[in-house]
Amino acid sequence: MQVIDEIIDLLSGNTPSVSEALYKSKVLAHRLGENELKAWVDAELQGYAGDADLPVYRRMPMAVFGQVTNGFQVHNGQRLPTRHLEQGMRDFLETSEVRDSIAVVEDYAHRDGELSLALKPEFYPALQRGLAGGFVVLRAWGKHGIGSYRQIIVEVRSRLLDLMLQLDDRLPDDVASSNIKQLSKQLGVAQMFKGAVFGDNININIGSGSQSQLANTVTKNDFSSLARVLKENGVDDDDIAELKGAVGQDGPVDSESQYGPKVRQWIGGMIAKAGSASWNIGMQAAGGVLASAISHYYGINN
Structure with a gap:
């Protein structure tokens, strides 16, 4: 199909355009009648809602830093210990969930330096329990490397390209538009999509509301x-x-x-x-x- 060829060209060229490939993928998902594929494409283009599950490639490791004081000294940019925290809270604080649209991710990926994420004050008491010498936390934030944002783009590009290559092998060029949705179901395009983008046997809810x-x-x-x-x-x-x-x-x-x-x-x-x-x-x-x-x-x- 022509639209599949166009998406493959966009993703495999020397200057790939992930955003444009996603827009064309939205058209393809509509023609195939594949709502889950369309929902994923929409989430990548518009950002993931706060109650939507995130693909694993949009979860980034994060280090926790803070401004601390004991009333006499103030230390800025102090790496805060987290090993004393309960595992659930530790995992939460050491993982950044990137819900921004792919356009925002691309913008972050081209910036110099590291980006930080402010942590809410309700975490301060737990964090300062790991500090000695009477120090308390005044502010806290998480940091992850810019390379993490580039990796998200690489993952989206690679996974979408894998799906398009599978579709290119299985969908005939001359399929009639009136038959394409039925053929999509017969070929198991929904399972191809899940396997290529999320991995086999993974269920993910990217709906919102x-x-x-x-x-x-x-x-x-x-x-x-x-x-x-x-x-x-x-x-x-x-x-x-x-x-x-x-x-x-x-x-x-x-x-x-x-x-x-x-x-x-x-x-x-x-x-x-x-x-x-x-x-x-x-x-x-x-x-x-x-x-x-x-x-x-x-x-x-x-």
């Missing part, structure tokens, strides 16, 4: 609506009761404020539980559920 729907069920300053949503997402009654106490201790916040210290501490503890027997939810999903629901309870960024 569940967190926004979740947040819309939380009413500002109505703790019962917040508790109901958290319970629906696997948070147990004891943890909800602890959050209610933390909210009461922190008192109200205005719409421009961040959560109070007790609520931040509670969120940090819950993220550490994610992926364990006590809360069977992924780290990224946990962070999204808590941030979305609690922010709507406080009326922050509504």
Whole structure:
């Protein structure tokens, strides 16, 4: 098919254009009737929603740094220890999930130096437990190398090219447009796509919208609506009761404020539980559920 040949040319040339190849792949996915392929292409072009699963190539290792003080000395850019953290929190802090569109990734890849990602204050108490000499964390951030962004582009290009080469071998040039969707199903294009892009036997949800729907069920300053949503997402009654106490201790916040210290501490503890027997939810999903629901309870960024 002509469109497949065009995509192969774009991906295999001396100056490959991944973005343009993705746009043509969107046209191809529509013609084939392959919704999962289209959803992946859309996610790469527009960015991955906060509640969507990420392909493994968009997860990058990250080192944690901070500004620390003991009241007499201040150290900037100090590498912060993480070995003392629970494994769930450690994995969360040492992994950067890149949800930006491929155009943004390409922009980052052409910048000089390293990029940093600010960490929320609720992680500070856990991080400073690894410090000696009475030091506390004033700020914290994660760093990963620019090469990681280049690797994302390489992975998208390579995986999409693998898929196009398989399609080029199996789809005849003269297939009628009226038969192409049926032929796509007969040839198992959906499985070809999953194998080439995500790996065999991997299921991934790159759809969007569940967190926004979740947040819309939380009413500002109505703790019962917040508790109901958290319970629906696997948070147990004891943890909800602890959050209610933390909210009461922190008192109200205005719409421009961040959560109070007790609520931040509670969120940090819950993220550490994610992926364990006590809360069977992924780290990224946990962070999204808590941030979305609690922010709507406080009326922050509504």
